Amino acid sequence: MKNYVKLVDFELKRFIKIYFVLIGMTIVLQIVGVILESRQYLDKATEAMYEYSVPLMEFVGQNGKFGLHRVLETGYFMIPIGLSVAALIFYCFFIWYRDWFGKNTFVYRLLMLPTARLNVLLAKASAIFLMVLGLVGIQLILLPIESTILQWIVPLDLRIDMSVSELVGQFGYGYLGLIIPNSFIQFLINYGIGFMHVFILFTAILFERSFRLRGIVYGVIYYIAAQVLFLFPIMIEVFFETGYLYPIEIFILEIILGLLVIGLSLWISNYLLNRKVTV
Amino acid sequence: MLRYWKLIVITAIIVFSFGTYYVQNALAKSEYPEFVFKTINGDEAEIESLMVTGEYGVNEEGLSEHFNLTSEGTVYREERSYLDQLFYRSTLIERLQSDYRSFMRGKGESSTTLFENNELLAFVGPYSLDEPDDSFDVELLDKRTKERTAFQVTLPNAKEYSFINIQDVQVSHDKLIVISRNIKRGSPSESDSEEIHVYQIDLTNQKINSDEVILTSDSGSPAEWIHISEINSHSHIGQENYFVFQLGYMKGEQYGSSVRDRTEYVAYHYETNETIELDLSEEVGADPTFSKVYKDSIYFFDTEANNLQIKAYNIRNDEWILIELQTTEEVHPANLVEIKNDMLYMANFNDKQTNIYALNLEMEELVYEGKIEFANPKDEQGDYYLNLYDMVIENE
Amino acid sequence: MIEVKDISKNFGRKKVLKGVSFTANKGEITCLIGINGVGKTTIMNAIMNLTPIKSGEILIDGEKLSKKTFEKITFIPDAITMLPQMTIGEALQFMKDFYESWNSERANELLTFFRLKEEEKISSLSKGNTAKVNLLLGLALDVDYLLMDEPFTGIDIFSREQIAEVFTSHLVEDRGVIITTHEINDIEHLIDKVVLLDEGVVRKEFHTEEVRENEGKSVVDVMREVYKQ
Numbered sequence: 073m074k075n076y077v078k079l080v081d082f083e084l085k086r087f088i089k090i091y092f093v094l095i096g097m098t099i100v101l102q103i104v105g106v107i108l109e110s111r112q113y114l115d116k117a118t119e120a121m122y123e124y125s126v127p128l129m130e131f132v133g134q135n136g137k138f139g140l141h142r143v144l145e146t147g148y149f150m151i152p153i154g155l156s157v158a159a160l161i162f163y164c165f166f167i168w169y170r171d172w173f174g175k176n177t178f179v180y181r182l183l184m185l186p187t188a189r190l191n192v193l194l195a196k197a198s199a200i201f202l203m204v205l206g207l208v209g210i211q212l213i214l215l216p217i218e219s220t221i222l223q224w225i226v227p228l229d230l231r232i233d234m235s236v237s238e239l240v241g242q243f244g245y246g247y248l249g250l251i252i253p254n255s256f257i258q259f260l261i262n263y264g265i266g267f268m269h270v271f272i273l274f275t276a277i278l279f280e281r282s283f284r285l286r287g288i289v290y291g292v293i294y295y296i297a298a299q300v301l302f303l304f305p306i307m308i309e310v311f312f313e314t315g316y317l318y319p320i321e322i323f324i325l326e327i328i329l330g331l332l333v334i335g336l337s338l339w340i341s342n343y344l345l346n347r348k349v350t351v
Numbered sequence: 352m353l354r355y356w357k358l359i360v361i362t363a364i365i366v367f368s369f370g371t372y373y374v375q376n377a378l379a380k381s382e383y384p385e386f387v388f389k390t391i392n393g394d395e396a397e398i399e400s401l402m403v404t405g406e407y408g409v410n411e412e413g414l415s416e417h418f419n420l421t422s423e424g425t426v427y428r429e430e431r432s433y434l435d436q437l438f439y440r441s442t443l444i445e446r447l448q449s450d451y452r453s454f455m456r457g458k459g460e461s462s463t464t465l466f467e468n469n470e471l472l473a474f475v476g477p478y479s480l481d482e483p484d485d486s487f488d489v490e491l492l493d494k495r496t497k498e499r500t501a502f503q504v505t506l507p508n509a510k511e512y513s514f515i516n517i518q519d520v521q522v523s524h525d526k527l528i529v530i531s532r533n534i535k536r537g538s539p540s541e542s543d544s545e546e547i548h549v550y551q552i553d554l555t556n557q558k559i560n561s562d563e564v565i566l567t568s569d570s571g572s573p574a575e576w577i578h579i580s581e582i583n584s585h586s587h588i589g590q591e592n593y594f595v596f597q598l599g600y601m602k603g604e605q606y607g608s609s610v611r612d613r614t615e616y617v618a619y620h621y622e623t624n625e626t627i628e629l630d631l632s633e634e635v636g637a638d639p640t641f642s643k644v645y646k647d648s649i650y651f652f653d654t655e656a657n658n659l660q661i662k663a664y665n666i667r668n669d670e671w672i673l674i675e676l677q678t679t680e681e682v683h684p685a686n687l688v689e690i691k692n693d694m695l696y697m698a699n700f701n702d703k704q705t706n707i708y709a710l711n712l713e714m715e716e717l718v719y720e721g722k723i724e725f726a727n728p729k730d731e732q733g734d735y736y737l738n739l740y741d742m743v744i745e746n747e
Numbered sequence: 748m749i750e751v752k753d754i755s756k757n758f759g760r761k762k763v764l765k766g767v768s769f770t771a772n773k774g775e776i777t778c779l780i781g782i783n784g785v786g787k788t789t790i791m792n793a794i795m796n797l798t799p800i801k802s803g804e805i806l807i808d809g810e811k812l813s814k815k816t817f818e819k820i821t822f823i824p825d826a827i828t829m830l831p832q833m834t835i836g837e838a839l840q841f842m843k844d845f846y847e848s849w850n851s852e853r854a855n856e857l858l859t860f861f862r863l864k865e866e867e868k869i870s871s872l873s874k875g876n877t878a879k880v881n882l883l884l885g886l887a888l889d890v891d892y893l894l895m896d897e898p899f900t901g902i903d904i905f906s907r908e909q910i911a912e913v914f915t916s917h918l919v920e921d922r923g924v925i926i927t928t929h930e931i932n933d934i935e936h937l938i939d940k941v942v943l944l945d946e947g948v949v950r951k952e953f954h955t956e957e958v959r960e961n962e963g964k965s966v967v968d969v970m971r972e973v974y975k976q
Contacts, residue, residue, distance in 0.1 A: 078844050081358040086830070088357055174831075181828040183797055185845050186817040206361040209368035237376050238414065241429070255433040256373045282799075313477075316457040318448065319438045350798040 075187040079195030084202065086170075087163060091203055094159055095210055098152040105148020106140070106218045110225040113138045117230055128229060139232035140219050141239055144248060153247065156207050160200065164270055167196045168277050172351075179351050189345040190338065193278075197270055204266070208251050212236065268330050271337040272298045278341050282348035294340070302326070302333050383407055383416050384730035386425045386723050386737075388707055391679050393719035397709045398422055402442070403687065403698050403723075405739035420723065421745075442743050443586060447472070454492045454499065465588045466520040466527075470494055475520045475529050475552075485509035489527065489552060502557040506550070511535060515548075518581055519594055521621050526560075527552040528621055530594055532579070544569045545579060547596065549619065565619055565626045566596060575612070576601050582616075583644045584689075593618045593666055595644045613637045616649070618666050627666065634662060634671060645690040645712075648672075654682045654699060659708070661695075674715045680706050680722060687742040694718075696744060702736045748772050749794065749820075749892060749923060754803030756789055763789055765947040766803070773891055773923040776914065776937055780928060780970065781944035787927035788825075790944075791894050794925075795822045807892065818848045820892040823885035825900060827877050829869055835880055836865035839887075846888055853918070854887035861909065875906030882910060886918050893919070895926040899933055907933065935966050943973050950974075 084091075116135070120126040126134075143149060171179040182192050215236045222231065241254045253259045275298075276291035283290055300307070305322045308314065317325070384407070388398060399422055407427075408415025417428045428436055440448065443462055448455045451472060458464070461478035472492040480487070486509075490501040509515070512533045519530040529550040537544060547566035552559055568577045578599035583591060595618045603609030614637055616629040635642075635651050643650045647667040653660040659682050661674040683701040690696070695710040700723075709719035725731045749771040756764040763786045771777035779787045792798040794805050796812045807816055829838040835858070843849045858865065861879040869880060878898070885893060899907050913919060914937045928934065935955070943950040950973045958964045964972075 075845060077355075077358075081355045082841070084357055084361070177824060177826045177828055178830055180797065180822070180824050184795060184817050184822060184828075186814050186847070187845065188814055202358070202361050202365070205365045205369070209365045212368040212372050213364070236372065237379070252372070254376060256377070257433045259369070259373070314457055315459050318456070320434070323434075323438070346796070348799050351792060 075185070076191045076195055076198075079185075079187075079191055080198045080202070083167065083195050083199035087167070087199070087203065090159065090163075091206075094152070094156045095207065098156060098207070098210065099214060101148050101152045102143075102214060102218060103221060105146055106143050106221050107225065109143045109146060109148070110138065110222050113142075114226055114230070132230065137232045138222070138226050138230055139234055140215065140222055141232075141234065143218070143222075144239070150247075153211070153251075160204055160207075163203075164200060164273055165277065167200065168274070168281065172281065177351065183345075183349070183351065189349075190342045193274055193338075193341050193345065197267070197274060200270055201263075201267055205263070212252060215239065264327075264330055268302070268334050268337075271334050271341075275337040275341045275344070278344040278349060282344045282350060298333050298337065301336075302329050304329065381416075381427050381430050383418070383425075383427050383429075385726035386418070386420050387726045388420070388422055388721050389724040390719070390721045393709070393717070393721075395422060395719070395721075397694075397719040398696070398707060398721070400745045401696050401707070401709075402743045402745055403705075403707075403739050404741035404743070405737060408736050408738075410734040410736065425726075441586070442745065443588065451492060454490070458490075461517075462586045462588050463519055464517050466522050466590075467588045468522070468590055471522065473520060473522050473527060475517060475527065479514055479516050480506075480509070481514040482510075487529065487550075487552075489557075491522075491554070500554075504550075504552055504557065504559045507559065507562050512546075518547075518585070519583065519591070520588075521591060522554075523590075523621060525554045527554055530619065547579060549624070551624070563624075566598070566617060570600065574602060576609075578611075582642050582649065591621065591644070592647050593620055593644060595619075595649055595666075597639055597642075599639065611638070614639050618649075620666075629664070629666065631664060634664070641686050641688075643688050643690060645695075650688070650690070650695070652686050652688065652697075654684060654686060658682060659699070661710075672715070674710075676708075676710070676717050678706065678708070678717075679720060680704075682706065685739075687739055689742045689744050691744045694744075696742065698723075698739050698742055700737070700739055702738065705737065705739060748808060749925065750804075750806040750809075751790065751794065752804045752806070754790070754793055754805065755801045756786070756793065756798070757801055762947055764793075764800070767944070767947070767949055768803075769942045769949055769952050771892075771923055771925045771940070774921055775939040776919070776924040776926065777940040777942060778926050778928060778931070778934070778938040779942050779944060780931055780966075783929055785944045786947055787929075787944060788896050791822060791824075791896050791925070791927065794894060795820070797822075818846060818888075819890055820894070821885045821888050821890045822894040823881055823896065823898065825897045827869060827881040827884075829880070829884065831870035832868065834866055834868050835863055838869065838880065838884065839865070842884055842887070848889040850887050850889045853889075854883065857883045857887055857918070860913075873903075875902045878902050878906060879909070882913070886913065890922070892923045892925070895924065897927055897929070899928065899930075911937065931966050931970070938966075941966055941969070943970060945974065 117131055120131050121128065171182060183189060185192070219233065223233065236252070237254050240249050240252050250262060253262055272295055276295045279291035279294055280287040305317060305325045309317075309322065388395070402419055402421045404417065404419050406415055406417050419426045440460055441462070444460045447465070447467075454472060458474050458476060459478055464474055464476045464478050466473040471494055474490045475487050477484070477488070486503045486505045488501070488503055490499060492499050506515070513536045514534050516532045517529060518532055521528045529552065531548045531550065533546045533548050535544045535546055545568040546564045549563045549565055550559055551561045566579055568579055570577050578601050580597045580599070582595040582597055595616060598615040598617060600612045600615070601609040602612050613632065616631055618627045618629055619625070620627060640651045640653060642652065648663045648665045651662045651664070653662065659676040659678050661676070663672040663674065664670070665672070683699050683704060683706065685700050687698040688695065690712070693712045695712055697708040697710065699706040699708065705723040707719070707721045707723065708717060710716065711718050723737070751767060751769050753766045753768050754764055755762065755766055767786070767790060779790060781787055789798060793800045794812075805812065807820055810816070829841070833841070839854055843851060861876070861883065863876060863879060863883070869877065872880065882895075882898065885895070898910055902910070911933065914934070926934070926938075938955055940952070940954050942952045951969065953969065955966055958969055
């Protein structure tokens with residue numbers, strides 16, 4: 073356990089610089105976006121009202137009120153979030169391959185640690201989970217702050233104030249609802265599926281690391297097989313439309329299968345790390 | 352410990368941000384206003400089993416949420432447990448699935464494929480039949496003995512149709528009747544045409560006895576086509592005497608712009624297997640009027656004049672009854688109506704106000720008059736709208 | 748005692764090890780000799796469970812390798828096993844964090860001996876100094892067995908002398924050491940036992956002292972005899 077925590081900390085530190093850059097970029101771009109977009113809206117309103125004497129109500133009727141939801145759709149939000157997602161997905165691979173490739177042969181050290189080798193995998197996975205949740209957590213803290221900044225710039229008559237859950241729930245902007253679901257159960261579902269994929273991917277990578285060229289084939293097969301196993305009840309529904317199982321039963325079955333796939337991935341990974349992996 | 356500050360800080364951020372967010376969400380009371388039934392006349396007990404479903408929204412904020420309103424109060428969708436929201440079923444299907452869990456398995460959630468009376472529950476499916484399937488699954492449950500009978504019947508000429516949708520299922524004696532809307536596969540040059548079929552299935556032989564086309568969208572004239580709609584409620588699974596269609600004779604392109612020329616009504620009588628053309632134009636005019644079928648009658652609701660007028664046409668006796676009701680409040684243009692046990696329940700509304708009426712059909716008397724109100728009058732402000740779309744009379 | 752029993756390994760179709768067996772005792776320096784590509788490194792990796800073997804068995808003090816064994820045996824590969832962006836100090840801290848058998852006192856002693864500075868970054872070190880850090884990371888562990896892969900290859904002459912000095916010091920005394928090399932000259936005087944490998948098999952296993960006393964031959968003499976056949 074102690075070794076696991078130390079390893080998680082170690083894995084975090086190895087990516088922390090890029091991670092901090094991602095966080096910094098997110099914070100700066102989003103806040104700049106809120107300021108610029110708010111100003112732009114306000115300028116438009118001022119122009120309409122003072123130069124063309126458009127009444128406030130009419131302006132609001134034509135342009136709608138301003139709110140954080142409008143900034144959500146712009147590149148100021150989408151680009152940092154997209155880049156962070158891409159960086160973390162890329163790191164899911166790199167977190168393994170960086171130990172094998174390059175001048176160093178750090179994998180020797182990792183595999184020779186006097187601790188279960190599965191801990192190395194769990195630490196890598198945990199580091200990824202922490203970084204994913206950390207970024208989303210920062211986004212959660214950032215949204216009310218951005219909301220406040222918006223309130224400083226745009227007067228009450230021209231804006232809609234929304235809490236984070238209203239922002240997610242009402243406007244249901246695909247990506248925001250995906251990363252910050254309003255319901256805790258949906259949160260567990262989304263991130264459970266996400267983390268399950270990380271475990272499946274790690275097992276596929278270990279297949280490659282164990283059997284090299286042949287391992288790529290094994291890895292791809294495993295990745296597909298795991299997906300099929302997980303989605304089996306849903307695929308049956310889609311292809312055969314039997315409707316035999318009630319939705320709630322499929323839901324429970326999916327939870328069990330998801331846990332099963334995670335368990336299976338860990339078990340195979342453990343076997344590969346102890347018996348098949350090669351430096 | 353200090354060496355692990357990065358790990359500690361990240362974990363703290365996660366716990367703090369998600370913790371606050373989800374605890375807040377869990378504790379948050381709905382910000383949507385509470386609605387109540389306000390009695391104007393009559394006994395509130397009359398509407399105890401009534402539930403209306405609708406949507407409340409505020410235009411300028413773009414916020415809206417669905418709710419159920421009963422005499423007990425308002426329940427917004429977001430207030431229900433998340434799994435309830437995720438696996439939402441209609442009240443009817445929810446009751447059937449919990450009472451007959453095993454029988455309802457694999458039977459879908461479409462009420463038109465079901466029939467229920469005191470003795471039995473019947474299913475014919477699938478709701479929508481398309482290639483390469485050419486048969487209905489029929490299954491019956493004897494409520495007393497719990498005995499299940501299942502068989503398949505092959506539909507004659509199924510290949511001629513691109514799909515077949517079930518509109519109603521009825522069982523009487525040893526006969527099962529299925530009314531379906533069949534889309535006839537047209538040649539590439541002509542558009543698809545619709546047919547209304549009545550399949551009679553013999554429950555003893557487990558065979559199809561007859562397949563009749565009682566209506567078709569093809570009027571015989573190239574300039575005119577018929578828009579067929581059902582008046583009977585799709586959510587009723589109990590016994591019906593008549594199944595009534597409204598035929599809109601349309602001039603113009605079927606998929607382009609077309610204009611309604613006239614409206615006719617056709618009733619199918621389950622007991623005698625008769626199709627009766629009804630000439631009601633004198634009483635209800637060329638335009639379709641909001642209507643309901645109950646027992647032997649079609650009820651037409653006229654709320655355009657500033658009083659509530661119900662015209663009931665008895666198909667069996669070819670008789671009209673006019674029920675004129677004096678209401679306290681102004682009458683609105685839109686209606687939701689449910690009839691059960693000779694009681695007619697009605698929600699009469701525009702986008703802000705709703706009247707609620709309960710009418711005893713035998714006495715032709717308004718036994719309840721009320722309206723939907725904000726529980727807290729302060730909530731009634733801004734550019735809000737209230738849109739009702741469903742009404743259920745819950746079983747006691 | 749490290750017992751290597753009849754291990755085989757293939758790389759694809761190529762048989763690299765065809766039933767290799769030998770033993771290495773505590774308190775002795777055992778040297779695996781063979782030309783490049785003969786499978787010396789593979790044997791080391793196999794002992795450390797860093798690569799799977801097709802058949803055979805490897806025992807360390809009569810037991811199979813487990814995670815606990817890594818407190819008892821360590822391996823110094825020919826490349827450094829720390830992240831290049833770490834400083835020497837951070838590398839030492841890492842070792843201290845994970846190994847109970849880490850001996851900080853000895854690590855400091857070695858730092859002084861090799862004239863290395865904690866704040867230096869590994870990536871900025873010369874080849875010789877990198878090799879010394881790598882050696883240090885292994886030697887500062889209080890382990891019974893030490894495996895070294897080509898410790899003298901590609902290193903300047905002064906570093907080599909320094910490293911050779913280590914072998915005769917208390918740092919190695921009493922431990923079991925296996926080293927691999929493809930040139931024996933520099934270290935002939937250091938080693939107690941030789942395992943001659945060729946084409947995936949052990950051609951001869953002998954104690955240097957014995958052949959010198961009994962047959963009056965040097966290691967190179969024996970090698971000449973064996974490889975000329």
